[in-house]
Amino acid sequence: MSTSPTSVLALLLAGPLQAWGAASRFSRRTTESAPTKSGVIGLLAAAAGIARDDDAALAVLAALRFGVRIDQPGTRIRDFHKAMHPVTGKTMPLTERFYLADAVFVAAVEGDHALLERLDAALRSPVYPPFLGRRSCPPATRVDLGLHRDAVLEDVLRTVAWQASPWYRRRHHHPETGQLTVLREKQPGEDTPADTLCDQPLSYSPAQRRHALRSVVTDRVRPPRESAHHDPFDAFSEDDDL
């Protein structure tokens, strides 16, 4: 466990369609219900301009601790996908592709401040444009959501404002019952029951992509209130009364 203070970079992943595959093979391309670490690290690597076969540069990013909060789960939709090759005119294999429609997530990575500062700048002028798990799924809004210095992943995912659409917040705004799911990487040395997911990226090389297993802890947090609080009475001091 590192003792030096770490920072956290928060990302907003929202778009009409997203697809975060972790285990899909062949012609059935499934999606997890939340962004995968390999998908988000890939987005950051693309923004920073890291080449697909540069495994050494990827290892630095892959060492960041990762967590994601499900702000608006979205709907899983199935696309029966049929395509012709644009040049040869041959029919491509029929595939089934699954997407999350209208979902909103807050992802966060924790690690060295200087590295995260570089990634934050890269997200604002990316070398390769970001996409939400599949090239055909562009983000609907800016992806970077702020860099928090000397912060802990869990705290950031607990405090960043709830990013769901206004209609969703109106419908699910019960402060007692409504809770958001947080899927985060285990802290080193932590002893909590965890799931495993095969999305720890080792190589994005087109010849052979490789992923390792990763421990994922599930937490529940209250939806943080919006920061758009405006009360003119806050500007008064105690002795303003008559």
Place this chain on the structure above:
Amino acid sequence: MFLTRFRLNTARHGSRRLLSSPQAMHAAVMSSFPGVLPTTAPAADAPRTLWRLDERARAEVILYLVSPDRPDLTHLVEQAGWPAVATPDDPGWQTRPYQPFLDRLTAGQHWAFRLTANPVHTIRRKEGEPRKLTAHLTHRHQMGWLLDEERQKRAGFRIAEKPAGRRTLPGGTTHKGHPHHGDRYELSLNDTRSLSFSKSRPGGGNRSRVTLVTATFEGRLEITDPDLLRRTLTHGIGRARAYGCGLLTLAPAPKPARQEAR
């Protein structure tokens, strides 16, 4: 001057009536001042009663009121509040003197602000026609209305600009070359409404319809002229001030969204 806050009990029939018609709300607000008779014409250029409804959620509707006199909202509590829990100490609304706060405003201060306004301009559709009052309907034009240099100067403030690091558009304009106010300034437009309500005429004559477009602005401003700003805070901005428009309120500026320290 006084600043007053009153929370409406939206479950009550009386609230529905007030919320559905700015004219009914205006009448209820004006009835809060025992010294103001319907026949008293206000002195020219005197501070006037301004009000605004802030609706953050369906059951969180707050009426803000800035007025020269201390209001008595007992009738609002009875119709649209929680009369059974009202006590002499907490009658159901809060009023505080505004002047000490106004006196503290100095040039160069930064404040968060909120304003519901009626952004309009006049147009002439063809040559020789009298100019006609028309609402700004798009976000770009509504923001442009508030960002107008002259208007800001007259009001005594300047909308703060975002630091370069927080802007999304490197060129400063959209791909069609239009300026993007929301990217350049600390300004957002959170609520635009088209209101249409009937206005009863004195004597019970024909009812005419009033249509109104309102826009709620939020953001950060810097004070350029405290005297002009004090005037803006007590006299209001723009038109339709009887119908809940023009009241600007200030609150302590929150930390910028991109917070680096904790």
